[in-house]
Amino acid sequence: MTQDLAAVASGRRAADTVILNGRWVNVYTGEILPNTTVAITGCRIAYCGPYRSELIGNATRAIDADGRFLIPGLLDAHVHVESSMMTVSGFAAAVLPHGTTAAFIDPHEIANVLGIRGVRWMADEALTTPMQIYIQIPSCVPAAPGLETAGAAIGPAEVGEALAWDDVIGLGEVMNYPGVAAGDAMLHEEIAATLRARRVVGGHYASEDLGPAFHAYAASGPSDCHEGTRVEDAIARLRQGMYAILRQGSSEHNVAAQVKALTESGLDPRHMLLCTDDRHADTLAQEGHMDHAVRLAVREGVPPITAIQMATLNTAEHFGVAGDVGSLGPGRYADILIVSDLEKLTIDAVIAAGEPCAEHGRLTVAMPAYQYPEEALRSVRLPSALSAEDFAIASEADGATARCRVIEIVAGQVTTRMRLVDVRVTDGRLDPEPGSGICHLAVVERHSGEGGIGKGLVQGYGIRVPFALASTVAHDSHNLLVMGTDRALMAAAANRVRDMHGGLCLSGANGIVADLPLPVAGLMSQESVDRVAEQAGALQQGLADLGCEVKDALMSFVFLALPVIPELRLTDRGLVDVNAFRIVPLFARADNAEE
Numbered sequence: 001m002t003q004d005l006a007a008v009a010s011g012r013r014a015a016d017t018v019i020l021n022g023r024w025v026n027v028y029t030g031e032i033l034p035n036t037t038v039a040i041t042g043c044r045i046a047y048c049g050p051y052r053s054e055l056i057g058n059a060t061r062a063i064d065a066d067g068r069f070l071i072p073g074l075l076d077a078h079v080h081v082e083s084s085m086m087t088v089s090g091f092a093a094a095v096l097p098h099g100t101t102a103a104f105i106d107p108h109e110i111a112n113v114l115g116i117r118g119v120r121w122m123a124d125e126a127l128t129t130p131m132q133i134y135i136q137i138p139s140c141v142p143a144a145p146g147l148e149t150a151g152a153a154i155g156p157a158e159v160g161e162a163l164a165w166d167d168v169i170g171l172g173e174v175m176n177y178p179g180v181a182a183g184d185a186m187l188h189e190e191i192a193a194t195l196r197a198r199r200v201v202g203g204h205y206a207s208e209d210l211g212p213a214f215h216a217y218a219a220s221g222p223s224d225c226h227e228g229t230r231v232e233d234a235i236a237r238l239r240q241g242m243y244a245i246l247r248q249g250s251s252e253h254n255v256a257a258q259v260k261a262l263t264e265s266g267l268d269p270r271h272m273l274l275c276t277d278d279r280h281a282d283t284l285a286q287e288g289h290m291d292h293a294v295r296l297a298v299r300e301g302v303p304p305i306t307a308i309q310m311a312t313l314n315t316a317e318h319f320g321v322a323g324d325v326g327s328l329g330p331g332r333y334a335d336i337l338i339v340s341d342l343e344k345l346t347i348d349a350v351i352a353a354g355e356p357c358a359e360h361g362r363l364t365v366a367m368p369a370y371q372y373p374e375e376a377l378r379s380v381r382l383p384s385a386l387s388a389e390d391f392a393i394a395s396e397a398d399g400a401t402a403r404c405r406v407i408e409i410v411a412g413q414v415t416t417r418m419r420l421v422d423v424r425v426t427d428g429r430l431d432p433e434p435g436s437g438i439c440h441l442a443v444v445e446r447h448s449g450e451g452g453i454g455k456g457l458v459q460g461y462g463i464r465v466p467f468a469l470a471s472t473v474a475h476d477s478h479n480l481l482v483m484g485t486d487r488a489l490m491a492a493a494a495n496r497v498r499d500m501h502g503g504l505c506l507s508g509a510n511g512i513v514a515d516l517p518l519p520v521a522g523l524m525s526q527e528s529v530d531r532v533a534e535q536a537g538a539l540q541q542g543l544a545d546l547g548c549e550v551k552d553a554l555m556s557f558v559f560l561a562l563p564v565i566p567e568l569r570l571t572d573r574g575l576v577d578v579n580a581f582r583i584v585p586l587f588a589r590a591d592n593a594e595e
Helices: 001-008 088-098 108-126 158-164 175-180 183-197 210-220 231-239 281-287 290-299 304-310 313-319 486-499 529-545 552-556
Strands: 019-024 032-039 046-048 062-066 069-072 076-078 102-107 133-136 169-175 199-204 243-245 273-277 337-340 346-354 355-359 399-411 416-426 438-444 454-461 467-471 480-484 503-508 511-517 568-571 574-577 581-585
Touching: 001 032, 001 046, 001 133, 032 069, 046 108, 062 183, 076 243, 076 273, 076 290, 076 313, 088 102, 088 108, 088 281, 088 290, 088 346, 088 355, 088 529, 108 133, 108 158, 108 169, 133 158, 158 183, 158 290, 169 183, 175 183, 175 210, 183 199, 183 467, 231 243, 231 346, 273 290, 273 304, 273 313, 281 529, 290 304, 304 313, 399 568, 416 454, 416 568, 438 568, 454 568, 467 486, 486 503, 486 511, 503 529, 511 529, 529 552
Parallel strands: 019 062, 019 069, 076 102, 102 133, 133 169, 169 199, 243 273, 399 454
Antiparallel strands: 019 032, 032 046, 069 337, 337 346, 346 355, 399 416, 438 454, 438 480, 467 480, 467 503, 503 511, 568 574, 574 581
């Protein structure tokens, strides 16, 4: 390839493709260079500069940019493909028209279900797409050992094995930040193996405590973090030499607050990156992908070229792959966006690895199908049909109410709060008042077939009519998560999900409202983005029609079982106080002490 590149750049051979009359957005210098020609041979760029006739031969494909901007393909600095509810092929088909040509993925969702084999299958599928997909090996499988039941485990041995794979660029987000700060031996062994291999350790520090625990985490090897929600979080990470990854997902909207570290505090943006982390298919269809995050940063006052650098060069340099992606320059992959409006980031055409693949928001190439093995398609194992009785919560409280720990959601974030609430008791069972907005919540273990159930309560969705919502997407162990105001409807929704071999189901007083089959590991569909978005949209609309007051309620819901983001979560083992990193009782005494 280097000989071919040299032959084209020197004029001894014509290019395969030439882009003419472009305005080169040079992310290295911050310049916009007019009248630029880009010459491509194979999948890489051979030349960027003034027009030269010898670059064009009889077989050369010529593309006239007609004075439009040429910018590098956008990079997603941190994403879980599974959370799009599509496989890698479907994800690529969805995001390429939005200008995302490379992504740094942490497949810890499938890893919690199928282990290192699931990661390998996703990596193999990634090779069939036009995108550059870089793998981070999941570091916390399960995310919180002893507090939940996962379908698999990944330890230092598996991490060491996977670090030798092609396109593996490091360790996935180390979510057990209390364990890192406390010196957990296994976590530090995984980090050490990654550092010895000169790879990147991904961060996940989800606490607002920026004191000694944060400094211990930063000192232990994680070099980035996407969990900041406040400007002070971004500032703290930048000052400690970490990369602050500003996230704009379906339910996590963190760019506007944190970008003030640049626009108001004047900090250098070279260590500021952009990511989506988790975007459902309907969000991708409605808002876009990394293009949406870049536009938002620009609307918040970031200069357009700086915002583009945050989604291209900065990310590539952080992960050590700037020789391949993140810029338009000789030797780099020919991942090029032709843009008619830089500030609005109007993407007219997308070229990935030297081949045109999208125009005006529509994919123009066929995406190969990848066949997952039967093991991946039959991963939901439950002992039998669930009944209303399985979701009842017995109470021995004296009187008409019992004081309970209740999970309260936080709108626009994945964090939750713990509330102590007096809940009505009827016939010895918790029976929240219909107008209280409190729902039953349950997590049913679905990996072993034993079906242990953790039970709790949640409030904040605002639904006060009979309903139930069930899902095998339930970060990060992806057990069967069920919420509702009616236990019989909870059983109906849960059983429907079991029959689909995974997915989501919303039931109401008149039966099933909407569902979304996700047969690949109980996490992903092999349908198109439009079809998955339609099904997800029907679920969102169904929730809204039932009175749900939370935008992107599905994304909020599926995080209720994640015991590494404060404050209170529910797993199949019970309620987890994330700040204390331990199981706590559902019931509390009036003096706030545990029973």
